[in-house]
Amino acid sequence: MPDELLDRKSIFSVFVECKASLTRMVKRYSNRQSDVEDILQEAFLNVYSADKNTPISFPKQYLFKATRNLAVRENTKVSEKLTEYIEDSDESLLLTDEKDIFVELAAQQEKELLLLAINQLPGQCRKVTQLRIIEGARMKDIAVKLNITVSTVEKHLAKGLELCDDFVREAILPASSDNEDVNNFPKQQGSVK
Template sequence: MVAKPDNNKTSSILSSVYSAFLGSESALRRYLGRFLYRQEDIDDMVQETFLRAYRATRQRDIEFPKAYLFRVAKSVAMRELGRKAHQMTDYLEEAAAEEAPQPGSLEEHLQAEQTIQLYCNAIAELPPQCRRVFLMRKYQALSHKEIARELNISVGAVEKQVTLGIRRCMTYMEKQEAAADSSLPPAHQEHSHD
């Protein structure tokens, strides 16, 4: 719960943003739950949404406070997802570096980085619920039961989403690799398949 700001500049605009927030807090939590799955993250993003909306009232009039809150919430969620994607990319790069038995050529290193980037792009393209389940399973290494309990869905639904995520990621990567191969000159294509 966010405490009502107490200062002399509290205006009817701020009151309308605060009122809109109070009336929409549970809806904001559900909305942010579409992007984020950890309750702590959702709590933080709800707080951040209110603070950003509050700061904005000091700079301009907010004509539709409820709609503005949801727009801010989406922006906050997208920023958080971007931050988490960067963390995942860093993690995957570190894991790949640790697993590499010996330093390869520059071409191999570049190809590995491109594969990691493709994988991250494939995950980003998954539908929100599928992406959430997939990351909980693959990135956080949670069991199907733990994911089901956390998201309040069946274990079967978790299994279905993980399978869907794997299939879609593989399809995405195959399409991207095929598109990259088809854009190579013919001589290079023959060499790349040796």
């Protein structure tokens, strides 16, 4: 029994003797200062328990090795938790169905401007452009519906898109000679030329 007590004391005395060196080593591996003391205590308990089961021949080396391994493992756990937290928070941000109010407002304004531009087009050109852009109809279906050729649909669509583009450009970037505010729309006219 006194020999056992002497062995336990030797593990303890090795730990006390090497505590400063062990602390420096753990600090190299640990990201958080608060973990250093916890890692040292756990390493001591692990070595003490291992020595209780089977006597350790080289307690100093065993203590350093066990402490280093524990510090590395704890650092890995902290890194994994941080990575999981970041990944979870990124996913939660990406999974939200909420749309930015400014994006919705901009999309609505763009749609209104496009509808305004289409309404300024001449009759047949307006019908073709509206069926294609707003309703998404195929050119062949538009030709059948309006009783015109596909070639005529293509020409009306090209003309409609060009006139709509001009209208939108004027609305967004008014001529500098007009001294208009960028947010003001040009005055509506009977038709776009």
